[in-house]
Amino acid sequence: MTIHLPKVLDIQNKTVIVRVDFNVPLKKKAQGDSFDYVVADDQRIRSALETIFFLKEHNCKIILISHLGRPDGQVIKEFSLEPVAFYLKQNLGLEVEFAHDCIGAEVVEKAAALQKGEILLLENLRFHPEEEANDTAFASKMIKDTNAEVFINEAFSASHRAHASVVGLAKLLPSFAGFDLVAETKILGRILDKARHPFVVVLGGAKIDDKVSTVQNLSKLADLVLVGGGIANAFLKASNIEVHKSFMGKKAEENVKIAKAILDEHQTERTMINIAETGKSLPLPKITLPVDVLAAKNKDVNDEKEVIHLELLKNVKDSEHDLDLQYLDIGKKTINLYKYLLSQAKTIFFNGPVGVFENPLFAKGSREIAKSIASSTTESGTITVCGGGETNAVINACGLRDRFTHVSTAGGAALEFLGGEKLPGIAVLEK
Numbered sequence: 001m002t003i004h005l006p007k008v009l010d011i012q013n014k015t016v017i018v019r020v021d022f023n024v025p026l027k028k029k030a031q032g033d034s035f036d037y038v039v040a041d042d043q044r045i046r047s048a049l050e051t052i053f054f055l056k057e058h059n060c061k062i063i064l065i066s067h068l069g070r071p072d073g074q075v076i077k078e079f080s081l082e083p084v085a086f087y088l089k090q091n092l093g094l095e096v097e098f099a100h101d102c103i104g105a106e107v108v109e110k111a112a113a114l115q116k117g118e119i120l121l122l123e124n125l126r127f128h129p130e131e132e133a134n135d136t137a138f139a140s141k142m143i144k145d146t147n148a149e150v151f152i153n154e155a156f157s158a159s160h161r162a163h164a165s166v167v168g169l170a171k172l173l174p175s176f177a178g179f180d181l182v183a184e185t186k187i188l189g190r191i192l193d194k195a196r197h198p199f200v201v202v203l204g205g206a207k208i209d210d211k212v213s214t215v216q217n218l219s220k221l222a223d224l225v226l227v228g229g230g231i232a233n234a235f236l237k238a239s240n241i242e243v244h245k246s247f248m249g250k251k252a253e254e255n256v257k258i259a260k261a262i263l264d265e266h267q268t269e270r271t272m273i274n275i276a277e278t279g280k281s282l283p284l285p286k287i288t289l290p291v292d293v294l295a296a297k298n299k300d301v302n303d304e305k306e307v308i309h310l311e312l313l314k315n316v317k318d319s320e321h322d323l324d325l326q327y328l329d330i331g332k333k334t335i336n337l338y339k340y341l342l343s344q345a346k347t348i349f350f351n352g353p354v355g356v357f358e359n360p361l362f363a364k365g366s367r368e369i370a371k372s373i374a375s376s377t378t379e380s381g382t383i384t385v386c387g388g389g390e391t392n393a394v395i396n397a398c399g400l401r402d403r404f405t406h407v408s409t410a411g412g413a414a415l416e417f418l419g420g421e422k423l424p425g426i427a428v429l430e431k
């Protein structure tokens with residue numbers, strides 16, 4: 001069973017609804033103009049362009065739908081896709097209409113007015129709780145209001161979600177895979193087949209609630225999982241290491257429980273790592289945690305004097321340090337340890353910044369890790385793959401884009417794909 005790109009006859013002159021992933025990092029604009037937020041990294045937008053141009057060329061009316069962030073079923077301006085519509089017009093020269101909702105009167109009106117080759121971007125799908133609930137009535141209404149005749153999934157990075165726009169629409173309309181989605185599955189599939197060992201994963205980021213459990217799948221595939229960023233906090237806490245006010249995700253207690261179970265299960269597994277020039281090997285725990293961190297009272301501090309370097313000692317309840325501290329980057333010992341381990345790898349997957357890289361005071365860990373991985377592509381011929389919205393932003397900011405074997409737009413979806421999971425958004429396209 002395979003997924004198929006649309007043929008010209010499937011889409012020509014039709015109204016096509018395309019699930020894209022325009023969940024791009026935004027930054028607050030310093031001053032003026034009509035929008036408070038601007039696109040900070042456009043990788044995900046660019047990856048959908050081939051499909052969009054294909055549809056334009058064949059006289060389709062194009063309806064683009066996406067989520068952005070996690071507004072949890074509520075209308076929150078910070079998560080509006082309007083800055084993305086603006087970006088498509090200003091920076092990519094695409095004529096795009098924007099509707100301030102993804103269903104309802106404005107959508108009906110603007111979709112009806114759409115001419116062949118024109119594009120209409122709808123507002124954030126997740127402003128409606130029905131999106132994440134995979135509500136069929138919601139998907140039907142979207143089809144009715146937009147007059148969509150064909151569905152294309154061009155959001156590999158959202159395909160691990162059985163949501164209305166990913167799975168629901170695909171069940172109701174003739175459905176195809178976009179160019180980027182097909183390319184991603186091919187490349188990641190090949191990596192999975194060819195992966196050489198040691199296979200080392202660097203896992204960071206903030207989506208603890210999602211990512212904690214993926215460590216379980218990854219550890220079947222990988223020889224070492226180097227944990228950093230927000231997600232490390234759950235694992236540190238599960239190892240009885242104090243994390244103070246560090247970010248723990250919404251389901252903090254549950255995450256620590258899951259982390260503990262994963263650590264326990266892999267407790268006895270050790271990966272032998274060669275120690276440079278000694279000819280000796282050292283056994284390392286499969287799930288490796290930071291040994292030191294940079295901490296501060298909040299992630300927005302802008303003075304280096306407010307940043308504290310902490311060594312993390314097992315079973316030491318830390319009473320000396322300020323109880324308000326948050327761990328915001330990995331420390332220099334951890335950077336060196338992780339860099340060394342990465343230099344031993346033959347395959348590397350990197351998802352999730354290991355610190356709050358948006359603040360230059362906490363960007364060092366992520367930048368050093370990214371640089372180290374990039375250099376092993378060229379120097380040791382290591383297969384290097386990275387993915388994720390913010391991970392892409394780090395890679396682009398460091399100018400390292402061309403120095404990985406593959407840069408995926410996907411974080412969570414790539415993790416699940418590599419972990420051997422069948423993604424619901426892809427399964428539903430298989431014929």
Ligand code: ADP
Pocket residue numbers: 204205206207208228229230231247327328329351352353354355356357358387388389390391392411412
């Ligand atoms: P990706 O998009 O690459 O998959 P995530 O969305 O999971 O990554 O997480 C990215 C975010 O994680 C970044 O915005 C970064 O600020 C945040 N982050 C990294 N380390 C920490 C930390 N120690 N505490 C809180 N947030 C963190």
Ligand code: MG
Pocket residue numbers: 388389390411
């Ligand atoms: Mg992200």
